[in-house]
Amino acid sequence: xxxxxxxxxxxxxxxxxxxxxxxxxxxxxxxxxxxxxxxxxxxxxxxxxxxxxxxxxxxxxxxxxxxxxxxxxxxxxxxxxxxxxxxxxxxxxxxxxxxxxxxxxxxxxxxxxxxxxxxxxxxxxxxxxxxxxxxxxxxxxxxxxxxxxxxxxxxxxxxxxxxxxxxxxxxxxxxxxxxxxxxxxxxxxxxxxxxxxxxxxxxxxxxxxxxxxxxxxxxxxxxxxxxxxxxxxxxxxxxxxxxxxxxxxxxxxxxxxxxxxxxxxxxxxxxxxxxxxxxxxxxxxxxxxxxxxxxxxxxxxxxxxxxxxxxxxxxxxxxxxxxxxxxxxxxxxxxxxxxxxxxxxxxxxxxxxxxxxxxxxxxxxxxxxxxxxxxxxxxxxxxxxxxxxxxxxxxxxxxxxxxxxxxxxxxxxxxxxxxxxxxxxxxxxxxxxxxxxx
Amino acid sequence: xxxxxxxxxxxxxxxxxxxxxxxxxxxxxxxxxxxxxxxxxxxxxxxxxxxxxxxxxxxxxxxxxxxxxxxxxxxxxxxxxxxxxxxxxxxxxxxxxxxxxxxxxxxxxxxxxxxxxxxxxxxxxxxxxxxxxxxxxxxxxxxxxxxxxxxxxxxxxxxxxxxxxxxxxxxxxxxxxxxxxxxxxxxxxxxxxxxxxxxxxxxxxxxxxxxxxxxxxxxxxxxxxxxxxxxxxxxxxxxxxxxxxxxxxxxxxxxxxxxxxxxxxxxxxxxxxxxxxxxxxxxxxxxxxxxxxxxxxxxxxxxxxxxxxxxxxxxxxxxxxxxxxxxxxxxxxxxxxxxxxxxxxxxxxxxxxxxxxxxxxxxxxxxxxxxxxxxxxxxxxxxxxxxxxxxxxxxxxxxxxxxx
Numbered sequence: 001x002x003x004x005x006x007x008x009x010x011x012x013x014x015x016x017x018x019x020x021x022x023x024x025x026x027x028x029x030x031x032x033x034x035x036x037x038x039x040x041x042x043x044x045x046x047x048x049x050x051x052x053x054x055x056x057x058x059x060x061x062x063x064x065x066x067x068x069x070x071x072x073x074x075x076x077x078x079x080x081x082x083x084x085x086x087x088x089x090x091x092x093x094x095x096x097x098x099x100x101x102x103x104x105x106x107x108x109x110x111x112x113x114x115x116x117x118x119x120x121x122x123x124x125x126x127x128x129x130x131x132x133x134x135x136x137x138x139x140x141x142x143x144x145x146x147x148x149x150x151x152x153x154x155x156x157x158x159x160x161x162x163x164x165x166x167x168x169x170x171x172x173x174x175x176x177x178x179x180x181x182x183x184x185x186x187x188x189x190x191x192x193x194x195x196x197x198x199x200x201x202x203x204x205x206x207x208x209x210x211x212x213x214x215x216x217x218x219x220x221x222x223x224x225x226x227x228x229x230x231x232x233x234x235x236x237x238x239x240x241x242x243x244x245x246x247x248x249x250x251x252x253x254x255x256x257x258x259x260x261x262x263x264x265x266x267x268x269x270x271x272x273x274x275x276x277x278x279x280x281x282x283x284x285x286x287x288x289x290x291x292x293x294x295x296x297x298x299x300x301x302x303x304x305x306x307x308x309x310x311x312x313x314x315x316x317x318x319x320x321x322x323x324x325x326x327x328x329x330x331x332x333x334x335x336x337x338x339x340x341x342x343x344x345x346x347x348x349x350x351x352x353x354x355x356x357x358x359x360x361x362x363x364x365x366x367x368x369x370x371x372x373x374x375x376x377x378x379x380x381x382x383x384x385x386x387x388x389x390x391x392x393x394x395x396x397x398x399x400x401x402x403x404x405x406x407x408x409x410x411x412x413x414x415x416x417x418x419x420x421x422x423x424x425x426x427x428x429x430x431x432x433x434x435x436x437x438x
Numbered sequence: 439x440x441x442x443x444x445x446x447x448x449x450x451x452x453x454x455x456x457x458x459x460x461x462x463x464x465x466x467x468x469x470x471x472x473x474x475x476x477x478x479x480x481x482x483x484x485x486x487x488x489x490x491x492x493x494x495x496x497x498x499x500x501x502x503x504x505x506x507x508x509x510x511x512x513x514x515x516x517x518x519x520x521x522x523x524x525x526x527x528x529x530x531x532x533x534x535x536x537x538x539x540x541x542x543x544x545x546x547x548x549x550x551x552x553x554x555x556x557x558x559x560x561x562x563x564x565x566x567x568x569x570x571x572x573x574x575x576x577x578x579x580x581x582x583x584x585x586x587x588x589x590x591x592x593x594x595x596x597x598x599x600x601x602x603x604x605x606x607x608x609x610x611x612x613x614x615x616x617x618x619x620x621x622x623x624x625x626x627x628x629x630x631x632x633x634x635x636x637x638x639x640x641x642x643x644x645x646x647x648x649x650x651x652x653x654x655x656x657x658x659x660x661x662x663x664x665x666x667x668x669x670x671x672x673x674x675x676x677x678x679x680x681x682x683x684x685x686x687x688x689x690x691x692x693x694x695x696x697x698x699x700x701x702x703x704x705x706x707x708x709x710x711x712x713x714x715x716x717x718x719x720x721x722x723x724x725x726x727x728x729x730x731x732x733x734x735x736x737x738x739x740x741x742x743x744x745x746x747x748x749x750x751x752x753x754x755x756x757x758x759x760x761x762x763x764x765x766x767x768x769x770x771x772x773x774x775x776x777x778x779x780x781x782x783x784x785x786x787x788x789x790x791x792x793x794x795x796x797x798x799x800x801x802x803x804x805x806x807x808x809x810x811x812x813x814x815x816x817x818x819x820x821x822x823x824x825x826x827x828x829x830x831x832x833x834x835x836x837x838x839x840x841x842x
Contacts (some may be wrong), residue, residue, distance in 0.1 A: 236689055238671070241678070294689055295475075296652050336652055337684065338663060339670030386663050 013438065025074050043284045092127035097186040098437035102194050108427035117143040118433075119188075131163045135175075144414040154256065156207055171214040175258045178214075178226040178270040179284045180204045181308050181321055188435025192356055194415045195431060199350035199376050203323040204306060205251040211260065214268070222275025224282075231237075231255060232266030232288035233301045235333065238339030246378055246394065247319075249348050249420065250325060253290060263293035266302075290327070296336070301328040306335040315358040317368075322351040338389045345394070346383045350376030356405075366407040374399040398422040411437040448519035464709070474639065475649040475691075490611060491634030493604045494627050500598045501587035502531035508580065508631065511541035514640060516832040517748035517838060519543035523683060525709045525759030527586070530757045535585040535754040536711045538720060538727070539566055540759035543752045545643075545838070546693055546745050548573060548636040560723060560731075562697045566741050566757045569728040573632035577837065578624070599627055644691050646747065647840040652691065656842060658835060665832025667774040668825050675772075675821060675829055676809035680743045694746035694836065701739040702811075703804035705781045706795035719797055721757065738800040764833055768826045772819040 026251055064195055100118040119291030123137040130351040137156040145151035159173030176184045182200040188206050191197070200206045212230030233253045244252040255261065266288020274280050292295035306323035330344045356370035377403050403417025415433040484492075495498065498507040506529050512522040519541060520527060528539035552571060553563025570576035580586040581595050587593045599608060600617040608813035609616060612626045623827060635641050658666065669677045678684075681694040699722070712718050720726070723737040731737055741757045754760070755767040770781055783791045793801045805811055810820030821829065 219743060236685065237687075240684060242670075296654050296685070296689075298654060332654055335658070335663065336666075337670070339667030339674070340678070340684075343673060386660060391665055 018433070030189045078100065092133075094125045094127075096123040096125070096438060097121050098189070100188040100433060100435045102431065102433040104194070104429055105432045106427040106429045112427075123157075133161050135159055135161060155224055156209060167219070168215065168217045171216070172212075174209055174211045175214060177208045177210055177230070177268055177284075177286060178216075178272075179208060179227075179268070179286060179304065180306050181205070181310065182206050182317060182322065183208050187437040188415075188433065189407070189411050189413045189437045192354060192368070192432075193403060193417050193419075194433035195353055197354075197372060197374055197401070198397070198399055199321060199323060199352050199374050202248040202251070202376055202378055203348060203350040204304065204326060205248055205254050208250075208254065209256065210266070210268075211257040211262075212265065222273055224272045224274070226268065226270040226284075228268045230266050230268060230288075231257065231262050232264060232286075233290040233302045234261045234292050235290040235297055235302075235327070235344070236261075236292065236294050238337075238342075238344055240337035240342050240344075243342060245342040245344065249345055250302065250329070250379055253302075261292035261294070264289035264291060278311070278312045281307075281309040282414070297333060299329045300333065302326070303328075315361075317354075317356040317358070317370075319354040320352065322349070324349040328382075331385060334383070334385055335389075338385060341393050343382060345379035345381065346377045346396075347381040348376075349380055350374065364407075364409060367403075367404060368407070369404045371402040372400070374401070395423045397424045399424070469823070473643050475655065481662050486607075487545060487611060487630050488633040488637040489618065490604060490607050491604075491627075491630035491632070492638065493607070494599070495631055495634055496824035497602060497604075499530070499602060500589070500595060502589060502594075503529070503533050503587075505533065506587050508577070508760060511580075511586075512544045514527065517543050517751050518641065519748070521618050521750035523753050523762060524706050525754055530584060530588045531587040535588070536708065537583075537585045538712055539757050541755055542566065542744055543634060543748055545641060545748055547643060549693055551697055560699045560737060560740070565727075566744075567728040568699070568742055569730070573635050574625075574628040577628045577635075581624075584684040591620075593620035595627065596623040599623055643838045645838050645840060647835040647837070649691055650840055650842065651835065652685065656840070659831070661828050661831040662835050663832075664825075665828035665830065669832055673809060673820075674825070677746075677829070679829065681746045683701070694749075695743045698743050699737070699740040699804045700743055700805055701741075701796075701800075702756070702771075703739070703793035703797060703801070704756045704758060704760050704770070706783065707760040711757055713795075719795065721796075722757065724795045735800070736803060739796045739803045746833060747836050748838055750830075750837050764830045765826055768821065768829055769792050769823075772821045772826070775806065775811055775813040776815060776817050776819045 017183065080355065097120075099120045101116070102118045103113075103115040105113040110272030119139055119141055120143075121137055121139045123135070123298050125133055125135045127133045136158045139154045139156045140151060141154065142149070142151040145153045155174065157173075157175055159171045159175040162170045162172075166295070178184060178202050182196055182207045183204060185191075196206055201317075210230035210232065212228055214230070216224065216225060216226045218224045220239075232255075233250060234255050235253055237253045237255075239252065242252070266286060268284065268286045270282065270284035272280060272282035283306065285303065287301060287303040289300060290302045291300045302325070304323065304325045306321060308321040309319070311318045323347045327344060327346060330346050334343045352372055352374040354370060354372040356368050358366060360367040375396055375398050377394050377396050379391070380396075381393055382391050384390050400420045400422075401417050403415065406414045408414070413435045415431070415435065417431050418428065420428045421429065474566060495508040495512075498505050498510070500507065511520045512518040512526050515521065525540055527541055528534065528536050539613070547564070550564055551562035553568040554561055560568065564570035564573065564576035570579065580670070581589050589598075596617055597620070599605060600623070602608070605617075608623075608626070611630075612623070616623050616626060647656055651658055666683070668675045669681075670683055672679065680696055680698060680700060682692050682696055683694065684692055686692070701722075706713055713718075721738040722728075722741040724731050724734055724740075725738075740832075749755075750764060753764070754762050755764070761767040773780055778790045778792045783794045785791050793804050796804070813819070
């Protein structure tokens with residue numbers, strides 16, 4: 001949400017407009033003959049036609065630019081680029097939100113069927129002046145958060161953004177890391193499938209946020225760059241007795257700015273090119289020591305890099321991503337964990353390819369079937385321990401997801417899909433979901 | 439039903455409790471630090487109250503026999519456990535009254551959380567049955583127990599304290615008239631002992647080879663590494679399920695106990711005189727020494743999981759001191775169910791009397807579901823003899839006093 005709000009529209013072709021208005025203003029009506037007027041009107045008609053054409057082109061470019069920059073695999077029909085204001089135009093205060101209600105039924109284990117309010121998110125932004133604003137998001141996961149319930153309450157974003165000029169912005173606070181296609185655009189109307197793809201959950205720990213400072217700039221030829229200094233991971237959070245580290249290595253050691261250990265800071269750098277309408281390609285790298293200066297940990301650098309692309313030719317939408325993670329110097333820590341079920345992997349990776357098609361499109365409705373293939377391995381390699389103690393590398397996991405997103409109204413989506421798992425030990429499952437964003 | 443249940447919440451709770459205890463220790467100031475690796479940082483010295491407690495702890499004149507002190511069964515030279523490798527200590531005025539339970543090490547005792555129930559499972563508390571709510575309360579029992587220091591009443595202890603070489607120190611701290619009220623004087627002495635146990639770094643040195651290993655300052659041998667792996671492996675030793683070997687959530691060194699209670703069906707020990715009476719059973723949580731849980735029949739036979747720190751130098755093992763060596767103790771863990779004839783008495787008819795230190799009606803309380811107990815006759819034990827040797831090698835790394 002915040003990303004869309006920061007995108008500035010490209011400059012309109014003011015020269016043609018100025019010329020047309022100037023021509024009208026300069027008409028000496030009283031002196032002109034009918035023939036002259038007709039000639040001038042014809043000229044004006046031509047200018048107007050040119051203007052219309054130019055406006056249409058710019059409008060399309062703007063739409064494509066926003067779509068690609070925001071990495072929106074699903075174009076929300078009628079979606080506005082800024083949060084809907086509910087506090088008055090003059091106050092600078094805006095509210096926005098999104099939510100997701102899901103149902104998942106494993107084919108072979110129907111008793112494990114679950115239904116939950118996966119997310120209920122309320123956001124607030126405040127424009128202090130034309131250059132400075134606050135963005136915040138508060139999220140409740142799984143409906144009820146208490147000692148006896150599975151839910152969580154999280155501050156997902158809380159940062160101040162300052163624009164230095166039309167091409168350069170700065171953020172300070174808790175913000176989303178510019179990694180992958182989903183992390184900054186994780187609202188349910190923006191991705192295909194009831195659930196977020198596994199690669200951008202298990203390998204890239206979406207919704208991944210860190211605290212620190214970030215600069216974001218863009219160029220005339222469609223290149224956006226991000227560079228930041230942020231908090232990072234804490235390897236002392238690794239629990240070798242829990243399967244959590246196998247589900248998501250980085251998800252199990254992220255800190256989410258909850259009294260985050262910040263002895264060691266991390267760096268992030270991302271590039272995204274959107275200079276060609278309908279195409280986005282990009283890559284990012286995040287790296288920092290997860291030892292955090294703690295006894296028994298030393299030089300445990302976590303590095304995650306990824307490359308991604310989206311392409312929307314006509315009614316088709318294609319997306320692909322590859323992500324690779326590495327943790328250095330794991331042997332010494334793993335030696336203290338040997339025998340436990342979950343040791344720290346040295347590397348992990350995942351990739352996916354996705355295709356969608358805008359099958360039916362009427363009024364504000366859109367029916368979009370899709371298919372996605374994912375392959376990931378959350379422990380593709382372990383550093384060597386003593387003979388017989390080094391764990392076997394984890395298995396490649398393949399997930400094929402096929403389904404449909406049905407978009408209607410403004411920013412509302414119904415979803416259904418079928419997921420086939422291979423190598424995960426999990427049962428195939430059928431999912432249904434509802435999502436919204438405003 | 440076994441006394442053991444495990445939940446992540448409970449694990450976090452007890453680790454946080456332990457972490458809190460560690461931070462309290464740190465705040466107490468501690469004593470002259472030794473090779474402490476990753477534990478609470480020792481300060482310049484222990485308080486005057488703790489110093490008084492140290493004198494009381496080591497004073498045999500406070501016993502009826504004049505020869506037994508706290509340190510007799512909790513010898514600083516034996517990791518604060520008994521120096522005598524006998525199942526139970528002998529005390530009393532004439533040193534002829536046998537005890538009932540094996541004296542545990544007091545190392546790391548101050549980190550024990552207060553007794554309570556977490557998700558219905560008992561947790562924490564002092565003594566093997568958790569019946570003492572505090573270190574001071576725990577310290578009171580030996581002074582008055584017939585089979586230990588054998589004082590007849592608090593006034594008996596107070597009278598001895600008033601004649602001790604440190605009586606002046608006692609008055610300096612608690613007032614010149616402190617001995618006018620014997621109950622108060624006894625209570626103050628217990629407080630001083632509790633402070634000593636909480637403050638003196640010898641009670642929580644965290645200077646084992648394993649501590650150095652966790653800190654990245656020492657390497658385990660191949661056998662020790664294999665032993666650690668077997669110790670942690672949930673399909674092999676599964677020891678870490680009750681004796682966690684990893685650091686706590688805030689980096690605290692492991693205490694090798696989760697402070698839970700378990701019923702292991704340890705064989706009856708004929709070397710304990712009380713067991714000459716076939717109707718006598720030590721049932722831990724539900725009696726006979728603890729009386730508030732006497733009706734909690736599902737807890738009968740459950741004892742608190744002890745720390746394994748210094749386990750290699752604190753034989754014998756289990757609440758009744760049934761096993762004299764670690765090899766025997768580990769052998770019992772993994773062969774109890776595959777080869778029960780090795781451990782239990784044989785009935786007149788030739789049948790193995792499994793769980794022979796429990797009344798028949800409580801045999802169902804024994805833990806038979808978790809690794810390595812989830813076996814039956816004919817199955818392979820979870821550990822081979824060679825595996826056991828490796829685990830013993832690892833357990834020997836838990837002995838304090840390691841020198842680089």
